[in-house]
Amino acid sequence: MSGDAHQDNSEGAAETHHGGHGEGHDHGHGHSPHLAHHFDSLDQQFEAGKLGMWLFLATEVLLFGGLFVFYTVYKANHPDLFEWGSQFLDKRWGATNTMVLLFSSLTMAMAVREAQLGRKNRILFYLAVTFICGLGFMGIKYLEYSKKFHEGLFPGNSFSYATVDAAEQERARIERESLDSLIPPKAPEANPKEIEPIAKTQAKGPALPPTGLAVNMGKDEMKAKLKEESKYPSNPDELYIAPYHVPTVPRPENAHVFFSIYFCLTGLHGIHVLIGMAVMVWLMWLVMKDKIGKEFFTPVDLGGLYWHLVDLIWIYLFPLLYLVE
Amino acid sequence: MMHFFNPLLSHWATQTGPSFWLPAPVSNFADTVDGDFYFVYWVSIFFLVLITALLVIFMMKFKAPEGQKATSQNDHNLILEVAWTGIPVILSFMMFWYGYKGYVAMATAPSNAMTVTAEASRWLWNFTYPTNGAVVPGASEDFNEIRMGVRDGSLTPEAAAEREAKVLEKAGLHVPVNTPVKIKVMASDVLHSLFIPAFRVKKDCVPGRIGELWFEATEPGVYDLLCTEYCGQGHSLMHSKVVVHESQESFEKWLEVAASYDETLPFEQLGEIVWKRKGCVSCHSLDGSNKVGPTWQGAFGSLRQYTENGVAGSTTVDEAYIEESIRYPMKKIADGYPGQMPVVKLTDKEILWVTEFIKSLGK
Amino acid sequence: MNPNDQAPSGSEVSSQETAKVAPETTESGPSYLTVTKTFASWALTLDHKRIGLMYLVGVLGMFFLGGVFALLVRTELFSPMPLITPLFAADPGAQADLYNQWFTTHGAIMVFLVIIPGVPAALGNFVLPLLLGAKDVAFPRLNLSSFYLWICGAAFFIYVLFSGGVDTGWTFYTPYSTDTSTAVIPAVVGVFILGFSSIFTGLNFIVTIHKMRPKGMTWFNMPLFLWGTYSTAVIQVLATPVLGITLLLLILERTLGIGIFDPQNGGDPVLYQHFFWFYSHPAVYIMIIPAMGVISEIISVHSHKRIFGYRYIGYSSVAIAIFSFIVWGHHMFTSGQSTVMNIIFSGITFSVGIPSAIKVFNWIATMYKGSLTLNTTMLYGIAFIFLFTIGGLTGLFLGVLSIDTHLHDTYFVVAHFHYVMMGSALIAFIGGLHHWWPKMTGKMFSEFWGKIACTLVFIGFNLTFIPQFVMGSLGMPRRYYTYQDKFEIYHQLSTVGAYVMAVGFFMTAFYLLQSLASGKKAPSNPWGGNSLEWHTPSPPPLENFHGVPSATDPYELDHFDYDPVTGNYSSRTTAGSA
Known part of the structure; x- marks a missing residue:
């Protein structure tokens, strides 16, 4: 999925930019090393970064929003698909994953808090825990997916x-x-x-x-x-x-469409979790290199916003897919 | 339906021949649509002339060499702003209202309407008349041939008209005059759209859905029927004709004939009729050129490589293979072709005739 | 603009503030063009002006390519019989396929690679920070990455050209697009990538306008071009992701058969149309709103008069942007969506017409009692008003449900959207290019050839598309390779017009290129504008301004003195102190 790769890149670009060290700013008279040459103050730069991130999150919401609309349309037109398909999803795994992500949101918030206070080891600790939560989430996803593949519950033509x-x-x-x-x-x-x-x-x-x-x-x-x-x-x-x-209702026609929607939604979300994990690694690297401190914690703050969004989307996905009655 | 807002329009809206802008109005909707059209048209002309005149006058009057100061720096006028917001609002609402009224009439067919089914597939039309189950082809290929013939001079206009009349005996969408007709539109492969300019009606043919349009033709005659939703290679050739009969009787008489074949003809000739009528013609040539499907020239008895469920195979083209290919077109797909053949419902006799026709095209 | 508080205080601000702007120092240092000269200094530049210029070159290159395909299409349609396709393919079917690929390529290139990025990415990138008195956009690296995404998207399109083309029409309607054997996937991937390029540009502009306005510049003394770019950016950020997900699903439909859009797998092709137009209708406004912004600048500056009804123009941009999200269904009146939906969409559609009408009247009022310099740029501005009026008025026909039933998918629609997308958006782009050409390059172009070329383009354009209105309403469907003889004369007129237009564009290319080599040196303020970009040398230095600029009243245009020797407009206060 080339698009997501680009998303990743540019996001990285957006964020590294805040960490950019104003290379080429030739008239830096007493500017903070974190201040890029075209901003007047760190405040302005932080505000700009934050607004940019919120806008980016808005595009993410709309990206998923499109899929949610597809979900709604198919749910309205073919409720039987969802009744049948959701029985293949294990609520227990879904609930576990919800817990894992909620917990990771907490640790991420703690990481942002520690970044504001400039406590290096604690930032690292919380970022690492968040990363591990992401890993756990993906592990559970792996188990769920392999079960589906094994049963031939593929999206589209390969549905068997x-x-x-x-x-x-x-x-x-x-x-x-x-x-x-x-x-x-x-x-x-x-x-x-x-x-x-x-x-x-x-x-x-x-x-x-x-x-x-x-x-x-x-x-x-x-x-x-x-x-x-x-x-x-x-x-x-x-x-x-x-x-x-074992489904308790007869298999409807075009049953595979449920799994198309399931894999599109959870797959796109999964990719976002992976990107989030990459962001965690990058943040940890920044912290270790002492590039994050009390006076400049924008990257952690923005990374946190992104992670919360990823969590939030899952909070919607879980009931929509797993808890269909 | 006449419109009160401009007596001038009634002249345009009720004339029977084609105008500069619109084809001849020959359905119950034509007057409404044309009236709406000319209402918007004159409003538009008024504003276009006004704006153009202002632009030209200002260009001449206020033209100045570089450096000259403007004589005014006024940048607001509430009355003007209110006027040029308010007037468009009122006019837009009127336009919407007329369009709405006209459209609601188009969207609700009367319950006593006669129903005809129009099925579009690449790149042909088929019209089914539920009263006797007759399936009448659109005969796009014939109309194209006639058009080409007139163009290259091989057909005189009289000969063309004669041939067209002959084709229309067993093809085209036929309806009686002054009778509400409901067309159920559907598509078997990709999107198409049924458009009859003279009737001002149009409906997309969406695979998996059944659309509907209705009209009441007001003048006997022959009119164009076109496809307006892009559907690939043969999109621009996918046209047919609508024949409006001057009475219910002549329509019913036609329907009798249309449903039958002249079985005194030899099988090969009947096969050729089937080839045209059922639309084989749009994908299978007789001259060796390859279209979407393999040519029929020299096909019989030749060796055909095909793929069946992803497995390659080969066979001699014989009666059994032809019959199988007609009944289950997607089963064995000849190598080198996209495999887009629709299921064309042929009777046993028709299959026999087509097979004989293919045989006659040489080995 | 509210006269009571704005006009007096605005003029006060400007007379004080303009004094602070550093005096003309054209000779005092290297410009952004000459400061570094290596290839890498361009390829890896973070400077918005260089990025804008690279966009410009790319967009114009693609405009040429799209234009070639337009001419191929028009040439072929000169006759209802195969005319030039037989030169490329022997088989009649293949000839029709070729024609289908030509119009698809023309449409896709012009929409996604030329008009959508044209004004915002190429002109906007160059001008927006200058108008704000800023050194750069908020996120320069993101800006550069959007440019490379654009390059990447363009590369996919080029690849499509060499891998058998694509024949779906630029709309990629399903199920044809899931069924055809042509290179749909690379084309769709290209559009997907271009979408992200567009999103990042929009995001950048929103943040820049929000956070980097100079001291004293409120929302209501921003130049109107900024209102236009801002409204556009909002649409880009909010609508494009939906296109992104739709195209992703289209790719999955084609590769895996996921059954969302393809009726054979249980999908719904009309749903695709809803999603496509949910983006692509706002996309029309991505094209036209910044173009309107350009025209607001051009008309006001070259009339040397305050823009009339500033607030109305500004608000109407925002209104159009908002309405643009809720009218998509008017592309689908005949598709079989429900009657009620059609009626609602038709009603809302008319609401978009009102703000557009307001703009047109305000522009004309701006010219009233002005001092009109009828140079090339102004001619493009006036041509825009005329062409946009036709484009807008013919849109009314299509918004009326009963008429649209007749006109939908005919040449009437083709002519209408060409009047809006080409006659308006592209003409404004060309006009803006002339307006800011001296600022970008530091050279003046030939007004003589400029006026001739503009006239040719104007005549050619109308000759091309007015006959298309007529044949459309007479019942000529669009995307036809061959047509009935009765339409021949209209098609022939149209083709002749296309060639006249092409001559005009080639002439434009020649005199603009010639100006680079031997054009007169441009003064810092050749037209007498007062927005901040005219307060810095042409071309500007790397960091845009010598010193720190503060906000001026961009439409305070009567305090300049013209110097016929240098061709410069200098403000009296500055001239006095210098």
């Missing part, structure tokens, strides 16, 4: 949930049967007749009309089945479908 779904059913059935053979007295009758044809037809490809467990079974029937399944010891194999992954 139907195939994977069928394969999983088949595998679960075989496993169950093998378990049955181990503990015959307790095993209830599996229902291979219902599942086998799915696997066979689905194997042909996703072009076929949407089918799945839910389609071939009534809700009650399925609930009963799930209850039965839960009697068995949980399968250590990660391919096993956890209960929250």
Whole structure:
């Protein structure tokens, strides 16, 4: 995504600029080394930087705003997509990530506070904690994404949930049967007749009309089945479908659009978190080089604003995607 | 509908021939639209003349050599500001109001309107008449040929008119005069837009949506029907004609004929009619040149390389392959072509005729 | 402008303040052009004047390229039969494709690479800090990076030219753009990058105007060009990100088939149009508002008279900027959006017309009882008023729902937006270029050739586009490679006009280049303007001003004496003390 790379660059440019040391200012009579030649005072420079950052944040809000509007339009036109799709998202991971980011916002605010007081070690500490929070967030995102990819929940043309779904059913059935053979007295009758044809037809490809467990079974029937399944010891194999992954509503047409929106929103947000983490590293470097102090803490301040925005966007994303009822 | 604001306009708005600015008004909306048009037009002319006159007068009167002082430095006049804010506000509101009234009439079709479906695909029109299910092609290719013929002198105007009449026997959008007609517009591939200048109506054909427009033609005759939303290579060739019949009876008689084929003709000739009518012509040439799809010249019996679900394959072009390609156009895509063929619904007979036609084009 | 408080105090301020401006020191030091001479000193410069000049060269280069494609299109349309496309392609289908690529390339280059950055980035960059008496824009590095983003975007377009072109029209409407086999992705990436260039320029200007005004310059004694650039910058910052995300999704639609826009994947093509026009309608005002600012300067300075209705012009810029965000739907009256939406959008559309009308009347009132110097620059200013009037009035036809149903997507629309985008925005750009040319280069251009060229452009322009109004309302759809014979005469007139215009532009290029080589040396104030850029030598020194300038009343224009020998206007107070 070339655009984001540019965003990163120019943002860097905007910020390094404040830290710029007025190279080429030839008539510097007693100016602070932090003051660029074309500003009259550090105050003016700080104000300018802050206004610039707020404007930049406004563009960010509008960038995401566009996606939120797409979300709203599709939610209004195809609510079934969201009901179905959100069941693949684990609220627990989402909530954890929300906590992680909220906490990181706190540490970021602390870092800004320490920067104003000029306490070097403490700034470093809080920046590092913020960075680690970002890392933790991305780690959880990695787990979530790999689960989706594994299940074939890709955006767009590569969406292959139907195939994977069928394969999983088949595998679960075989496993169950093998378990049955181990503990015959307790095993209830599996229902291979219902599942086998799915696997066979689905194997042909996703072009076929949407089918799945839910389609071939009534809700009650399925609930009963799930209850039965839960009697068995949980399968250590990660391919096993956890209960929250089995949708309780039939798969709507064009189900992949939910994941398009999910990946666009969380992906763009993820990229922003990565950029934020890079900013943390750069800020730590500035602090270590003693370029941040009581009288010049603009970069930390602006970096903080950016990080809070990234957090704020997640606060909206979490309920919109994970908590759809 | 006459407008009270300028008696001069009524002359323009109710004349039957084309004016300098607008084509002949031949639908129930034409008078309204033209009346609105000329209202805005005269308002615009007034302001343009006023502004131009002021510019020219000031240029002549206040022209001065370098260094001369202006005779006034006055920079405000509340009355003027109020006037030139207020008058445009009032005029704009009037314009909006007339446009609104005209548009609401266009947007609400009467319930007794006869319905015709217009389906656009690259780059042809098909009109379906629900009363007997007749699917009538737009025959863009024929009209283009006639146009070219007139231009290069191979067709006299009389011969062209004769040929056009012949084509229109089984093509074009036909409607009876003084009858409300509702056109449901749709598209099968990309955006198109149905435009009948003489009726002042237009509607985009959006894939996945069904749009609607209606009109009541007021003069029998033949009028242009055009595509106005850019749709690629053949966009400017994608036109057809609207025929307004002078009575319901002549319209119904036409509809009978349009739905049928003259089955006394040999199969190859019937196939050629299908080729034109069903729009194969816009993508498959007969002269060996490659358009969007492979040419039919010498196609039969040749070896065709294709891709099916991403897997390469090859086959001899035979009856089975042709039939499969017509029924499932996106299944085997000939190498070197974009694979844009729409599903053209042909009857078994039509497929037979087309196959014979392709056979007749040599091996 | 409120006469009671503004005019007297303004003139007092200026007579005191102008005295503080350092006397003419044209010879006293190197200008920004000569202070350093290496390639790197240009390529890596943080000086807004050099960046502005580099933008100017780039924009004019792209204007040439876009113009070549315009001439190709017009030449081809001289006849309804294939005329010049057969020179490039043998196959009839390929000939039509070629034509489609030409008009797409013409449109995309002119909109994204020429007109949008034209006035704000090229002229604005040069003039804005000078008008503010500042040494530079607030973020010089960001400024340089926007320029390189522009270069990068332009490079993508050049790449598209050599990789088979793109044939979607500059609007990239889906599903055609997700379906065609041409180079849509590089073109869209180019536009995306240009969008960020535009955002950063806008951001820079907003901060500069907010935070770097000199002492004594309130919002209401800023030159009107600053009001124009400010309103534009707000649109750039707020609208462009939406285009950015839309284009990103278009790329994803094409590569992954995410099903947002493509109906075959469950998407909605009309949604794309909403998003596209949510940006691209305000983008029209990104083009026209700064152009109006330029015209306010030109008309006032060359009439040697205070601008009439300062506050009305200033407020109307802001009003247009605000309204521009809520009228996008008027591009989609026939697309199948709901009737109610159409009616609302039509109503709001008329509200944009009012502030535009106010501006036109105020400009004309400015000329009344002025002392009009009818030089090339002023001729461009007057041409603008005429052409913009036509552009604005024909916009009324398109805002009226019933008429638009007939005119939508015909040549009437083509002619209308050319009157606004070219006849207004571009003519103002050329006018502004002449206005500030002496300041930028330190050279005077030939007025004789200038007036001839301006006349040719004016005649050629009207000859090109008036016939297009007629054929449009007669029912000639746009983007047609071939057309019915009855439109031939209109097309031929139009093509002839295009060539007349081209001759005018080439003439302009020649005399401007010639002025660089052998033009008369420009005085610091050749036109008698009083905004701050005229209080520094031509061309200005690296840091813009010798000494610290303070605010003047930019429209206090009657206290100058003209010196016919040097061609300079000097203020009486300065002249007395020198």
